[in-house]
Amino acid sequence: MASLQPSRPASRLASVLIFLISVALTNAATVVYDFNITWVTANPDGMADRPAIGINGEWPIPRIQANVGDHIIVNVLNSLGNQSTSLHFHGLFMNGTTHMDGPSQTTQCAIPPGSSFTYNFTINQPGTYWYHSHTKGQYPDGLRGPLIIHDPENPFKGMYDEELVMTVSDWYHDQMPGLLDFFMSKANPTGAEPVPNSALLNETQNLKVSVEPGKTYLFRMVNMGAFAGQYIWFEGHNMTILEVDGVYTHPAEASMIYLSAAQRCSFLITTRNDTTENFPIVASMDTTLFDVLPDDLNWNVTGWLVYDSASPLPAPAVVYEDYDPFDDFTLVPWDNQTLYGEPDQTISLDVIMDNLGDGANYAFFNDITYVAPKVPTLYTVLSAGDLANDATVYGTYTHPFVLEKDQVVQIIVNNLDSGRHPFHLHGHHFQGLLRSEDEAGTFQDANVTEDDFPAIPMRRDTAVLLPDGHMVLRFKANNPGVWLFHCHIEWHVQSGLMATFVEAPLELQKSLTIPKDHFDVCAAGNVPTTGNAAGNTVNLLDLTGQNVPPAPFPKGFTARGIVALVFSCLSGILGVAAIAWYGFAGMVADSEGQAAAAGNSKELPPQQPVLAASDSDDAPAQRDEITAVSGGGGGKEAAA
Template structure:
């Protein structure tokens, strides 16, 4: 199943033949460790499939049944697969997030994903377990469409991924990130950017041909500015939604976003052209010495000619605004909402000293029973959100409700928010530093009549967004920031959609329950595993306790020692001033003694000072130059 070619061209005639038949597509995936060095800087273990990395691109046609037989051969980690952007209609149990719709697949175990693909477009698949996918378990997922409205306007397809890349493995990075030694919550910064999991990508173009380029950001953290020198892009799809054509010189893809565009080759072959992805470094709290935030590929017309260096850009003024896109189907704005969910993004420390991400006052903590299994086993109480636990931030939706999500960013960083099981209408996005939506003068009358739709949207620093969708897909779906560090630190909420309908229509394969049982994970009852009293949540999983209000005993001691140190420091300065000259050794010796005593007090104070003060982390603070090459 592994693909060895970095550049994946799909001849049109082959595509049309394959698209004319819908059937069953089967992949056998053995997930295990291999060694790779995609940026040429460091060999490291990565998660491969069938002994190969990069991973295979999954390709199906609208209407196909997809079966993926997974064998976890990692040896030291559990795993799962999520099919990002697919609605998983009638198959919410195949969506993949552990303790949401399934239990993790332990090492040595098998698990089958089996579902129908009912929507065309550009997607990707990745692990949704343990912050794992940045270690390599991610690749594009393409759903071909015989009725693609642009099928007569291009000659070939190209699949192009962009990503950030870390030299260290995620378990160690997560341990450092979620620790009292990182009280500001500074996210680990990647070392490199990649195209198609390499830094040596060339795409051969034929003069005059038009290419349908499917581009996916499969990274963990960095958004990417992307441009093709000497060529414009005509955007025709975002996140699986066809759009009216829109010309762009430069696009921005956050982690998890996709964009498909038509790119027409020049008629001349007298030069080759670079194309560039440049990481959004405003997301980073620091600039490590080994940071390589650009990656360059080349559009090659003549492989005997030079591959030129890209031009240096001073600004990103040419950036295309995705909020201006118009869906091809021109779906009108949904009616006024039946339910509005308002969430505020907050970063703060808890009692273990680490920095966590919160929606309002809740940092997501997974339940003991997967939320879907609670919905299926709770009977009539499945409509009570409390049975899903205090820390899953669950909202119960009725079938076909119109739901509006308002997200206020009380944080100076960007956040790409993703909704499982749906795409949403993006009704509004404020500029940076606009404050909350409630404090704005914006009303629903100003929302577009035909809003842009996608499944992942970037929320700007200290700004707000308004999203709307119809709850027409019964299931358990999570809403989360797709920066993987923020998933790890808890920036997630849960939508339990039409649970009573699920109880009537959904049957979980026994294999799924067997995987839970093999790990001692209960699969009936409430979030605490209580099957008798579903409103009794004693024993549910909880995050660390909040920081105590005011001073702790250790804090008081530290403050006293710090004050004494300060007083002694002032006294030292006075004594040195009175000493005046070299002729008074008595004064000098007394001053020296005070210095020594002050140092003792400082040393004692350092051992007692609480290592954090509960302040929010400095997420997204820009540093360094903006000039990109």
């Protein structure tokens, strides 16, 4: 009879694992943040005071910091008074805690004014992240901040002396509710997105970064903007990329990078060995995204690497040629993760912009524009029983896809639009297998095979799809939860460019318990928490009453239109006959008369400039200094 006792090597291995786990638990901390979300007044570009959403009476809002393995608790009180809210911790996988991911009506109910809500999760990934509201296009009004997870095992920690956190963003002088009302209206049938008023560095302008000669700095840079991608460079200095979106990479040299909304990049900059000059830092908004360029728009923001505060702060050099940033699809992950095998499920999504019957312009994946369900999708998972595996219960307009545990999933995105789109996947990194050039057409027309994909693809959580091109992404469904896939231009989120991935729903039913305060905010907002997307608890396959978008324009002619067309045609024929009769009844016109034709001309708009216009040193904007940040968690700590 075989022994039930473990072998000696297995026993030793178990002892080592227990020891390592106990050490990790001993070193972990519980990092607590108490956030009272309120209105404050802000004027980051020195041009206009406006209401902004702050935390604990301050804006910019606090940075969240922790170490790998730490437990984070964020206690939220919504004191806005007139708006609901939520927090999404962008890029964190939320393993085992999908209900802490944050998108309203996806994994939770929005937090109504006066209500409290607790986010409670453990960090198991290092890197550069950010957090922001995921409710009704709210975060551009200020509810956005960096989230940094330090790593004691960082493979590059001996390569730099200090760590700096820097954000780029865009800023609007008007509040989002009014801008959204206009954007999603028949007064804006082309879907032209509101153009930001300013670009910001660390939520200000004329930023000064004090540096010392001969040192190496790790810059953690985050684009927290609503719309604009940004070209970024440091005059007189090169960057060495070490991380994107929480993924360590083999070092890669760059003179300029491009960060779309929601992307992050960490890089080294080694300072010069003298202090005779200060050097501009330039972030330049990607103006190809804008339908118009307002006359007063300066799409650049300038900061400085300051070696000597007594020396001048030079204007940046003018850039006459096209920008040529580093191609992130050439990055190689540090762990050399090879290409996932051929997909078990392929999801093909065509990006389309079109008008619906209310006259407004909407964004579509295939023929579906996202509309939030009546019941948050996660709560439908937990109340649907075996039907949780049937995508029908999640509603037509959440555009749901049910994924099996550990499937390899391939996403093909075809851009049938002439703009760039930064696509973000919640709960995962994806491998970037292929990104076409501009105007390359659809993937289906590209004649690509498995052999054309890289053996070790780049990996991140947000990637830019180029105009009229295509992109192929691949990930492993190893994180049960409800995860959105969406464009991270906030205007396109609101116009419906989202899909929902419901991953291993029956596993979720076995493992997940929703805290009481989550249900309390639903009750306060009168949001149902059981049933299908329509709130139906009797027949979950019956979607009668689900939330729907406006109806499309009628195809062909309606009955009224046919009658109108017939009478219009008859009137036209009678009119032509009358004119002919009158002409022949009168005098014969001179057959050789001459007619003068006036030519029409259309003035083309001026070519979009690519110059790096500088900010003047005496601009009426706030000046802030950036200080070095060392590792370690912030907030209130208590040993776990």
